[in-house]
Structure formats: C-alpha cells, structure tokens
Amino acid sequence: MQAREWLVLSRLPGVGSRQLAAIVERSPAWPQGWLAALPAEAATALRLWLDHPTRSPLTTLLEADQAWLAADPARHLLHAGHPAWPELLGQIADPPPVLWASGDxxxxxxxxxxxxxxxxxxxxxxxxxxxxxxxxxxxxxxxxxxxxxxxxxxxxxxxxxxxxxxxxxxxxxxxxxxxxxxxxxxxxxxxxxxxxxxxxxxxxxxxxxxxxxxxxxxxxxxxxxxxxxxxxxxxxxxxxxxxxxxxxxxxxxxxxxxxxxxxxxxxxxxxxxxxxxxxxxxxxxxxxWSGLAATAAASPSAPPAAEPGGVSLLRWLSDSPTPVDALVGLSGLGIVECQRRLLELELEGRAIQTPGGWVRLPPPR
CATH class of the missing domain: 3.40.50.450 (Rossmann fold)
Structure with a gap:
C-alpha cells in the first residue's frame, strides 16, 4: 500500500494499533480486504471516504496531513514497506500503523x-x-x-x-x-x-x-x-x-x-x-550487534560501486538474522539502495528475509 492508504488507516476511528497489526499480518487486499477485516465503525468510515470523499471528515484531515509532509523534504511518513521503516518494530505486538518523522x-x-x-x-x-x-x-x-x-x-x-x-x-x-x-x-x-x-x-x-x-x-x-x-x-x-x-x-x-x-x-x-x-x-x-556497530564506525564509507548487484552485502550476512537497520549502518549504503540489493540477492536465491532480518542462503549444489 502507498502512504496515502496508510494515512487513511491511521486516521480511522474505532480501531487501535494492535488490531491494525493483526490485520496487516493477514495481508488483505486494498480496499475490499480491509473493509471486510476492519471493525464496523472503522469500516463504515473507510467506505464513506472511498465512495464519497467530499462527505467524509477524513478528507480534511488527510489534506492537512499531506500539506504538512509536503512543506519540508525532511518530513516523512514511515510505514510498513517504506525503505526506512525499522524492522525491529515489526516484532512487537502493537506497532504503530505509521510513524511521523522529521529529520535525518x-x-x-x-x-x-x-x-x-x-x-x-x-x-x-x-x-x-x-x-x-x-x-x-x-x-x-x-x-x-x-x-x-x-x-x-x-x-x-x-x-x-x-x-x-x-x-x-x-x-x-x-x-x-x-x-x-x-x-x-x-x-x-x-x-x-x-x-x-x-x-x-x-x-x-x-x-x-x-x-x-x-x-x-x-x-x-x-x-x-x-x-x-x-x-x-x-x-x-x-x-x-x-x-x-x-x-x-x-x-x-x-x-x-x-x-x-x-x-x-x-x-x-x-x-x-x-x-x-x-x-x-x-x-x-x-x-x-556490537561487532556490526564497531565495523560500521571504523569503515563508514560505502562499498565500491563496481561490485555487481547485492554481492557486497553477502559478506555481512550469515545464518543468524540481520535486520536491514544493521546492514545499512554496516555497509554504508543508503536505505533504499540496501533494500534494492537485498531484493536482488533474494531473486538470485542467495539470501532470504526472515522475521528477525536477512540471512544468507547456502550456495545451490
């Protein structure tokens, strides 16, 4: 889902972060799957916004939210799937549906x-x-x-x-x-x-x-x-x-x-x-994690750009899950670039994402 949909979910009445997290785990389709999964009050509010946005009180809130975000490039709306979303938050029972961010x-x-x-x-x-x-x-x-x-x-x-x-x-x-x-x-x-x-x-x-x-x-x-x-x-x-x-x-x-x-x-x-x-x-x-942090502090520069795809990230992966947060700090890559290279490794069958982070897969026989 895009930032706009996450904004709507965060503004719905009658649904808390724990309920939203439980629905997110089921990966419902937008919007019909969400309409079926949400509590009645929230589903009614979402249906009104989808069918008659000019009559929905959500529209005014969303317009103000989007105006605030657009006023400064250092302002962001983080959500699951955003390149900077902290994976550790996905491990708690009731993560916030969105995080408003300002800064670096x-x-x-x-x-x-x-x-x-x-x-x-x-x-x-x-x-x-x-x-x-x-x-x-x-x-x-x-x-x-x-x-x-x-x-x-x-x-x-x-x-x-x-x-x-x-x-x-x-x-x-x-x-x-x-x-x-x-x-x-x-x-x-x-x-x-x-x-x-x-x-x-x-x-x-x-x-x-x-x-x-x-x-x-x-x-x-x-x-x-x-x-x-x-x-x-x-x-x-x-x-x-x-x-x-x-x-x-x-x-x-x-x-x-x-x-x-x-x-x-x-x-x-x-x-x-x-x-x-x-x-x-x-x-x-x-x-x-102390080893990862020490290496990152000692070698903050990014790996050579000549390295193909996500190969450079393999050196930091093992059979123990490593969150993207740690890989970014260790490799010196930006968050978006790190995510892109990890996806390439996954498509190549060389790494896989687990609940605790990314792990390195053994080479195919």
Whole structure:
C-alpha cells in the first residue's frame, strides 16, 4: 500500500494499533480486504471516504496531513514497506500503523540502544548518562529516548555532541515541542544525525496517556534498554517491563542504596536485569550487534560501486538474522539502495528475509 492508504488507516476511528497489526499480518487486499477485516465503525468510515470523499471528515484531515509532509523534504511518513521503516518494530505486538518523522532518516541506520531514566536525576546520574551516550555514539550506536527532562535528554544531547546519532520518540504530535524546555534539543534532532518520530500527527498536544504508549516504541526500536537512575514508580520501569515483553535486553547502571532515584533500578537488577559498569558490559550481551556497530564506525564509507548487484552485502550476512537497520549502518549504503540489493540477492536465491532480518542462503549444489 502507498502512504496515502496508510494515512487513511491511521486516521480511522474505532480501531487501535494492535488490531491494525493483526490485520496487516493477514495481508488483505486494498480496499475490499480491509473493509471486510476492519471493525464496523472503522469500516463504515473507510467506505464513506472511498465512495464519497467530499462527505467524509477524513478528507480534511488527510489534506492537512499531506500539506504538512509536503512543506519540508525532511518530513516523512514511515510505514510498513517504506525503505526506512525499522524492522525491529515489526516484532512487537502493537506497532504503530505509521510513524511521523522529521529529520535525518539515516539516524535509523546504526544499531540502536534505548536510554531512559529519572526526570530528576542526581548530578552523578546526569554525568553517567552523558558518558555512556558519548561512548555508544563513538562505537557506532544510535541512542533512542523520549526527549524527556533529565536522563533522556542528557543522553540524546551527549550522543549528538559526540557526532553520533539519536532518535527521539515523542508523546505528542510531531510538530509539538514537549517538554518546552527542550526546544533547542528538538531543533537539533532535526539536523544531521538526529530524528524525531511520533505516532501522532501534527497538531496533537501531549497527553498523560500518550507517554506509556510512546515507551513501547522507544524500546521496540531498540535492541536493548539501559536504565540510568529510576525511582520505584517511574516511567523508566514501564519501559523496562515493555522491553522484557518485547524480548529486548534490559540493562541497569546501579546507584547507591541511599539514593531514592536508584531504587527502581536496583529492583530491576534483583528481577534479572543485567548490571552494567561500562559500555562493554552492554556490548558483550549484544555480541553480534556490537561487532556490526564497531565495523560500521571504523569503515563508514560505502562499498565500491563496481561490485555487481547485492554481492557486497553477502559478506555481512550469515545464518543468524540481520535486520536491514544493521546492514545499512554496516555497509554504508543508503536505505533504499540496501533494500534494492537485498531484493536482488533474494531473486538470485542467495539470501532470504526472515522475521528477525536477512540471512544468507547456502550456495545451490
């Protein structure tokens, strides 16, 4: 389906992301298959838009959406099938039907680690957050967070200042600066290396219920989540729980037993999260991805153009699934070119796409 159809689906009433994801798995034909699969309210709204667009309230919304996207080449609508759609999101139970994006899509190319923590951190917590983010950036990793005050914003700012990449997932419309104090970070995240994402269209203000939902995208985009200072009842613990449910690794930087902002993290360690003292403790748990990131950081240039088709990508494929996100960062290819070469390899019978990414097929006998 094209971006226009995804826009319509994202605007339909009476259907949530989990329901849409379940329908997407069945690959219904557009539009009749969707009309049959959608709940009644959503199907009625879609039928009205298809048959009588001038009478449908969806038309005004779609025109405003498309005008916002067309106003700046750095604005994008990501959806399943889009070259920059993060494949990791396809592994969670309720991925957003679309992601509004503003900034540098290449920020999605490196392997990603989420960093979350207290909005009221100690000075030590802020320092640790910035130090870990800088080193992750230097090793070719992208820092993902929610642009919140405290640990989140400090980590993202440090990653960008170190020349790395960072992705912020917002709990409001893509054009809203929340919290307002992070207006400079918001604008920096639209420059090279930075990217803003939101499942909410322009004009939607921040609401309390949006933030727990936002967290599932932060963790869903990432191979793991690092918790830096979290109280016993905090959004960071929600992120850790979501990461566990999504099969992601949970890492905790421990703090003092006398620090209330560290008690949530200490509880996570008791429950089985990985205690970390340095970045290597994280990368040892993510061995495959740390190797990819290190190679990409050391060799950022693209492979020689003279190599035919997708041959150059074979060197990075094995019998373990590798997401397109990692292949882009490793090969130095753009997302579109990487997808094209992978398709060529698939048509040649040399690689195949699996739920976890791409794998290399043995040569035919």
């Amino acid at each position: 899509l290449e920020a999605l190319a490196p392997p990603r680690l989420a960093m979350v923590g207290s909005r009221r951190p100690t000075r030590e917590g802020l320092g640790n957050s910035a130090a870990f983010a800088r080193e992750l950036a230097s090793r070719g990793w992208c820092v993902v967070s929610g642009m919140a005050l405290g640990i989140d914003g400090a980590a993202q700012q440090a990653a960008l200042e170190a020349g790395g990449s960072s992705v912020a997932v917002l709990g409001c419309g893509i054009d809203q600066v929340y919290p307002p104090r992070h207006h400079r970070l918001y604008h920096r995240l639209q420059e090279p290396g930075g990217l803003l994402l939101s499942e909410h269209p322009p004009g939607i203000p921040a609401r309390p219920g949006f933030f727990p939902r936002r967290n599932r995208i932060v963790t869903g985009l990432s191979l793991g989540v690092l918790v830096v200072e979290a109280a016993e009842k905090s959004g960071s613990l929600v992120s850790a729980r979501l990461a566990n449910e999504q099969g992601r690794e949970v890492f905790v930087l421990p703090g003092s037993i006398h620090n209330p902002q560290a008690r949530g993290g200490l509880q996570l360690i008791r429950e089985g999260a990985v205690l970390v003292r340095q970045v290597d403790d994280i990368l040892e748990e993510l061995t495959q």
